[in-house]
Amino acid sequence: MSDEKTTVGLFGFGGFGQLIAAHLAPHVALRIHDPYISVLGGVSLAEAAQCDVIILAVPVAEIRTICEDIAGFLRPGAVVVDVGSVKLAPIADMVECLPDHVQIVGTHPLFGPQSAAEGIAGHKLSLCPVRGEAWREIGIFLRRRLKLNVITCLPEDHDREAAMVQGLTHLIAKVMGDMGPLPTRMTTASFDLIARAVEMVKDDPPTVLNAIETANPFAAKVRETFFERAEVLRARFDV
Amino acid sequence: MSDEKTTVGLFGFGGFGQLIAAHLAPHVALRIHDPYISVLGGVSLAEAAQCDVIILAVPVAEIRTICEDIAGFLRPGAVVVDVGSVKLAPIADMVECLPDHVQIVGTHPLFGPQSAAEGIAGHKLSLCPVRGEAWREIGIFLRRRLKLNVITCLPEDHDREAAMVQGLTHLIAKVMGDMGPLPTRMTTASFDLIARAVEMVKDDPPTVLNAIETANPFAAKVRETFFERAEVLRARFDV
Known part of the structure; x- marks a missing residue:
């Protein structure tokens, strides 16, 4: 993730999506898509899906559907990241539904709008490498720029x-x-x-x-x- | 409780009795009695029972027995205080078993050796007036000298x-x-x-x-x- 130039498509602008947006906005070019919540300056699904990094901040049960919806728009080498509270199931869904030419990283930020009300620095985040090497750069970004305590681990x-x-x-x-x-x-x-x-x-x-x-x-x-x-x-x- | 001169008989030298002793020692003349634990400089039951203030730091289930044991030794005007986690039952036991010439105060320090490991200042203590007016002076001592947050309340x-x-x-x-x-x-x-x-x-x-x-x-x-x-x-x- 070379800052400034990196475009990030954020899917889902609920409580957690808004927290992500607040903390990523200073570092990347953010494009937000949410079919249910009106987002000032929000973009279409296709536009958000064509970013360098795609973050799926949707309920775990909707990961499969959103992957199917965006699959056709994703650019080769793009990185798809989820933020769900469980890792095995959504990672299996992403592996199955996303084209081979995209990278996949599973994450679980172990904090939320309440616990991180005074900032996310020092909070924990589980990082699961799935497909491609982008997880390394993402891990460095999360550690160095967002000051998160990143725990790299297997989904299981x-x-x-x-x-x-x-x-x-x-x-x-x-x-x-x-x-x-x-x-x-x-x-x-x-x-x-x-x-x-x-x-x-x-x-x-x-x-x-x-x-x-x-x-x-x-x-x-x-x-x-x-x-x-x-x-x-x-x-x-x-x- | 006019400091220095006040004698305090502490019954029970378990985890909580030891915490009481550590915090009262600078303020009163402490006389400790425990039939099960060897206490350096410990005194007899009769000697501890003849103090100005008697603190019963024994399990709630043993309040009745200890009251019966000490009843005959208590001096008129002495104050008997318990520190149990419940208040109705031990207070009823004290009222029933202690002679009319002693005052009675129920307390429940809402902390313990673990939660107060770094000091008791600021911790809460429930104080139930039962018989006599000594509870007022005790409340002032607990607030001013021990810096406790004293909550005066009915046992119920x-x-x-x-x-x-x-x-x-x-x-x-x-x-x-x-x-x-x-x-x-x-x-x-x-x-x-x-x-x-x-x-x-x-x-x-x-x-x-x-x-x-x-x-x-x-x-x-x-x-x-x-x-x-x-x-x-x-x-x-x-x-």
């Missing part, structure tokens, strides 16, 4: 670890959120930490929880273990 | 709020702790917060979880709601 290793990290966080946040307003007066330091965590993810769109729980092949096992342990604990006190 | 209000705060924290910490080593590499900010919360309470003695879950009359309802919500979530994904 990502999904295994993320199943526990995100699966547990979202299960806990969902259950806590469902319990109504949380106390703020007689709180302990540990409770305050959990409440902050809940606050960070509670506004995530429902597609995030769905992606984590249904598209991550390791999530069911984590969920099962969590609920089993909870059941044991419940039995211990409800006698 | 404490237990209702603490049931949610501590009940949820310990349920989550127990379930997470049972799941084995938590990931540290591909973590999100929200997961890191939850992991820190788990770390803070995981070394609490089992008596703490037991007191919260069985001695707090509001805990069962919180637990029930938590597990019900979890069940709904489980059903949603396990189809």
Whole structure:
């Protein structure tokens, strides 16, 4: 990515797409396409697809469709990058639906609009090389220019670890959120930490929880273990 | 509590008793009694019971027994203070077992050896006036000298709020702790917060979880709601 000259087509201008746009705008020529959200200066699907780098900031369940839609417009050597919360499934979709002449990189930024409200520097991002060598330059850009903590990994290793990290966080946040307003007066330091965590993810769109729980092949096992342990604990006190 | 002259008899020298001793030592004449732990310079039960202020840093389930044991030694006007995680039950025990000529104050320091590892200033403490006016002077001492955030409240209000705060924290910490080593590499900010919360309470003695879950009359309802919500979530994904 040689700055300034690099054109980036951003597909999806939801919460995360907007975060990407804010942080990439100073470094690249951004062309945004979203069929549902009106974007000032937004471009057509074809125009966004003809950029040097294409970022798919759409729900994991829509990766396949968007790949099929843009496949015919992509230029040879272009790099397609996703930002989904799981990696195995969307990477398989990209490999299957995108022409051989494009490069593919999977990423999962381990932060969101809430947790990165005060900047993205120091936050973590998982980077999965898939096809081509562009991942190296992208990794350098993310590290040096955006100051991210880049973790290069295999899609499977990502999904295994993320199943526990995100699966547990979202299960806990969902259950806590469902319990109504949380106390703020007689709180302990540990409770305050959990409440902050809940606050960070509670506004995530429902597609995030769905992606984590249904598209991550390791999530069911984590969920099962969590609920089993909870059941044991419940039995211990409800006698 | 006019400093220096005030004698404080501390019953119980476990994790929390040691924390109390460390922070009170500069301000009062401390006399420690613990039947199970060898304390350098420890005193007899009778000697500790004859102080101006008596602090019961024993498990909630042992409050009644210790009150019966010390009742005959207490001086008129002495102040007996507990530090248990629930307030209704131990306060009822103290009122029933302690002679009318002693004052009674219930407290619940909303911190522990882990969360207050870097000092107790700014941490919260619930203070329940029970018998006599000594709670006022104690509140002033805790605020001004120990810099605590003192919340004066009724035992019932404490237990209702603490049931949610501590009940949820310990349920989550127990379930997470049972799941084995938590990931540290591909973590999100929200997961890191939850992991820190788990770390803070995981070394609490089992008596703490037991007191919260069985001695707090509001805990069962919180637990029930938590597990019900979890069940709904489980059903949603396990189809």
